[in-house]
Amino acid sequence: MSAAALIFILMALLLFGLGHLLSTLSRRAAPAHVNDKRGNKMQSLSQAAHAAFEAAKRERMPIARVAQNAPDGPQSWFAQSIASVVPVYRADGGATYEKLSRKNEIRAELPSLYIRKRDYQSYVRWARTMQ
Numbered sequence: 001m002s003a004a005a006l007i008f009i010l011m012a013l014l015l016f017g018l019g020h021l022l023s024t025l026s027r028r029a030a031p032a033h034v035n036d037k038r039g040n041k042m043q044s045l046s047q048a049a050h051a052a053f054e055a056a057k058r059e060r061m062p063i064a065r066v067a068q069n070a071p072d073g074p075q076s077w078f079a080q081s082i083a084s085v086v087p088v089y090r091a092d093g094g095a096t097y098e099k100l101s102r103k104n105e106i107r108a109e110l111p112s113l114y115i116r117k118r119d120y121q122s123y124v125r126w127a128r129t130m131q
Helices: 003-026 045-058 062-068 074-085 106-112 117-129
Strands: 033-035 042-044 089-093 096-099 113-116
Touching: 042 045, 042 117, 045 062, 045 074, 045 106, 045 113, 045 117, 062 074, 074 106, 074 113, 074 117, 089 106, 106 113, 113 117
Parallel strands: none
Antiparallel strands: 033 096, 042 113, 089 096, 089 113
């Protein structure tokens, strides 16, 4: 292997590592609590699941067909999928939401669970890239 090829490989690895480091630093962990006094930050998980299913059908994504064939139905399938990708919150009462651990059963608590609206957009982008 020539010296030029070795330098090229090392530079590529360095750039990849730097890019990965910068992307990791720019991502912040989801907050443990969200205060939504104005009601414009949060969206119910069931509404998000329904909207994601409609978007998947409209855009003819393969996951729409997978969700339609799910034993619990498409809304439950999308709720589980969303919860596996973005943080899920439970209303504490009033305008405060507490982040759930991943160990909770989503289906049983679906009516009382919420996600951040911006996380819904992140999920839809993620779903499109998985096609």
